Amino acid sequence: MPNIVAIVGRPNVGKSTLFNRLTESRKAIVDSVSGVTRDRQYGHSDWNGKRFSVIDTGGYVVGGDDTFEQEIRRQVQLAIEEADVILFLVDVREGLTPMDEDVADMLRKTTKKVLLVANKVDDSNMIDNIAEFYQLGLGDIYPIAGISGSGTGDLLDEVVKDFDEGDIDTHDDLPRIAVVGRPNVGKSSFINTITGQQRNIVTPIAGTTRDSIFTHYNLFGFDFNFVDTAGLRKKSKVEEDLEFYSVLRSIRSIENSDVCILMIDASQGLEQQDLNIFSLITRNNKGVVIVVNKWDLIEKNNKTHTEFEQVIRERIAPFDDVPIIFTSVINKQRIFRVLETAKQVYEARSRRISTAELNDQLLPIVKEQNPPPSVKGKWIKIKYITQLPTAYPQFVFFCNLPQYIRDPYRRFVENRMRELWDFHGVPMTIYFREK
Numbered sequence: 001m002p003n004i005v006a007i008v009g010r011p012n013v014g015k016s017t018l019f020n021r022l023t024e025s026r027k028a029i030v031d032s033v034s035g036v037t038r039d040r041q042y043g044h045s046d047w048n049g050k051r052f053s054v055i056d057t058g059g060y061v062v063g064g065d066d067t068f069e070q071e072i073r074r075q076v077q078l079a080i081e082e083a084d085v086i087l088f089l090v091d092v093r094e095g096l097t098p099m100d101e102d103v104a105d106m107l108r109k110t111t112k113k114v115l116l117v118a119n120k121v122d123d124s125n126m127i128d129n130i131a132e133f134y135q136l137g138l139g140d141i142y143p144i145a146g147i148s149g150s151g152t153g154d155l156l157d158e159v160v161k162d163f164d165e166g167d168i169d170t171h172d173d174l175p176r177i178a179v180v181g182r183p184n185v186g187k188s189s190f191i192n193t194i195t196g197q198q199r200n201i202v203t204p205i206a207g208t209t210r211d212s213i214f215t216h217y218n219l220f221g222f223d224f225n226f227v228d229t230a231g232l233r234k235k236s237k238v239e240e241d242l243e244f245y246s247v248l249r250s251i252r253s254i255e256n257s258d259v260c261i262l263m264i265d266a267s268q269g270l271e272q273q274d275l276n277i278f279s280l281i282t283r284n285n286k287g288v289v290i291v292v293n294k295w296d297l298i299e300k301n302n303k304t305h306t307e308f309e310q311v312i313r314e315r316i317a318p319f320d321d322v323p324i325i326f327t328s329v330i331n332k333q334r335i336f337r338v339l340e341t342a343k344q345v346y347e348a349r350s351r352r353i354s355t356a357e358l359n360d361q362l363l364p365i366v367k368e369q370n371p372p373p374s375v376k377g378k379w380i381k382i383k384y385i386t387q388l389p390t391a392y393p394q395f396v397f398f399c400n401l402p403q404y405i406r407d408p409y410r411r412f413v414e415n416r417m418r419e420l421w422d423f424h425g426v427p428m429t430i431y432f433r434e435k
Contacts, residue, residue, distance in 0.1 A: 003052040003163045004251065005045070006083035008107075010099040013091040014119040017146035019043070019056035022156075044283070050160040053251050055083065080110045085159050088138065092118050092129045096136070104136040115158060118143045121151065175346045176225045178257035180281070182273050185263045186293040189329045191226050194339065195219075222339050254280055259287035259346045259425075261338060266294045266326070270312050282319055285392040285427045287345035289323045290316075291338055296328035318411065321418050323425050345425035349392050353421055358385045358395070361420055366397070366413060375404040383435055393428040402432035 005022075007015045023043030045054050080086065088107055090100050107114045118130040121143040130141050142158070144151035179187045195217060217224045254260055260281045264274050281288050290312060298304065305326060313320040323341045327334045362385055366372070372380040380401045388394040395417070399405070414430055417423065 003050075003085070003160075004055060004083045005052050005085045005087060005159060006055045006057055007087045007089060008057050008103065009089035010097065010103065013089045013094075014146040015056050015089050018087070018089065018117070018119065018144070018152075019054055021146055021149055021152060022054050047156040047160045050163040052084075052160065052163060053255070055251075077106065080106065080112055083112065084163075085113045085115065086110075087115050087117050087155075087159070089117050089119050090133055091120055092126055092143070093120050095129070096132050100133075101136065104138060108137055113162070114138055115155065116141050117155060119146050121145055122148070174223060174225045175259065175343070176257045177342050177346075178253040178260045178286075179226060179263065180254060180260050180277055181263035182265070182271070182277075185265045186329045187263055190261075190263065190291075190293070190327075190335065190338075193329050193332060193335055194226075217339075220336070222343065224339075224342075251280070254286060255284055257286055258349060259289065259342050261289050261291055261342060263291045263293050266292045266308075267297045269308075270315055275315060278316055282427045285429070287342075287349040287392075287426045289325065289338060289341050289345055289425055292324065292326045293329055295326040295333070296331050319427060321415075321424055341425070348421075348423050349426045351393065351421060351423070353387050355386045358387065362413075362417065365416055370412065372399075372405060372409050375401070375406075378404065380404055382432075393423055393426060394431070395428070396431045396433055398433055398435035400434065402434050405432045 007018055009015055022045040024045075043054050045052055086107065088103060090096070116133060116136065116138040118133055118141050121127060121130065122145045127143055130143050133141055142151060142155045144155055146152075179190060181187055217226055262274070262278055262281065264270055278288065278290075292308065292312075298308075308326075309324050312324055313322075316322065323345065325334055325338050325341060327338060329335060363382070366382045366385075372382070374380070378401055380399055382397050382399040384398040386396055386398075388396060397413070410430055410432075414428060417428070417430075
């Protein structure tokens with residue numbers, strides 16, 4: 001299973017700053033005002049060849065102090081249940097607070113690996129200030145400065161010490177199809193209809209599925225492991241804090257899958273949270289099929305289907321070479337077509353193109369018919385193409401001046417490869433390297 005690291009602590013101790021540092025991004029908004037982080041942030045990190053997911057659990061104020069403390073407590077509890085390593089962040093400048101002690105009380109009861117991280121140790125004069133945190137009874141303290149990165153190396157060494165190297169273990173050779181999407185779009189109903197049994201709990205209540213449920217499907221020539229995931233939702237729509245739980249489980253399911261069926265609600269259209277999930281799928285380089293469910297609820301004319309599909313492709317661009325299927329699970333419309341398409345995407349993701357075939361078919365295109373445009377009077381010559389031995393399609397183009405290859409030409413090459421070898425629904429990576 002993919003390893004998950006959760007960052008917990010009271011507001012304004014620097015959780016989002018550390019998140020940005022670990023994921024080498026600026027996804028999490030950082031501000032001096034407490035409670036800025038409202039939506040859960042999740043990203044990838046890599047240390048010494050060991051990959052893991054990072055969750056920023058930033059707390060926020062809903063109403064009064066009592067509600068606020070209750071929300072923090074719930075987030076920490078969910079982190080304890082789902083994460084492999086928990087980073088408990090405290091603020092050296094402000095010192096030990098009652099809320100720190102409350103969080104520590106919860107963390108002392110878990111058998112999970114908990115690392116106490118003293119943040120904002122910006123100079124050596126502050127190192128002595130960490131001593132008071134030993135009374136929390138959580139063992140060694142890791143002093144860091146999240147802004148500059150000081151001390152994070154030693155922290156990460158300890159974080160990944162027990163992590164496995166290499167690719168995620170999929171446990172078996174069957175294709176894994178993750179059914180993902182916002183809550184209440186019909187994921188569990190879809191699997192129950194396909195399997196013909198009430199394997200999963202299905203209710204009209206969003207967030208009913210709180211666990212990732214594996215369902216083996218071996219009928220009509222198909223042999224899959226389905227994964228039904230808890231729905232992902234915006235924090236602003238959740239009174240009961242299920243979203244953090246859902247994100248953790250869905251990340252595990254997406255990272256453990258080969259192909260993701262992203263279900264969206266036709267009556268609500270493609271929302272920002274759908275795009276967030278789509279982005280998570282493509283960042284993990286998984287195959288994807290978009291299923292527009294509840295199509296029976298839409299009033300239609302002869303242009304509705306085309307216009308709806310066009311809007312989706314415009315919003316998911318630049319990776320818009322994705323199958324889009326309109327279904328009604330209740331009426332059993334086109335649900336088996338979803339399976340057929342998922343199988344085709346899985347086969348495309350696993351496709352290996354021989355070096356000879358690549359160079360025979362593609363080299364004349366990039367070398368003679370449509371070579372890269374010259375830059376600063378210099379001509380780029382592509383000499384050789386090969387596919388890397390990885391779980392999803394990655395290709396290397398060896399050329400004399402790779403630094404002059406621009407994104408438009410990279411997209412041109414990708415589109416031609418998709419046409420030639422049918423990589424429909426599969427993210428691919430193309431590298432240009434100096435020979």
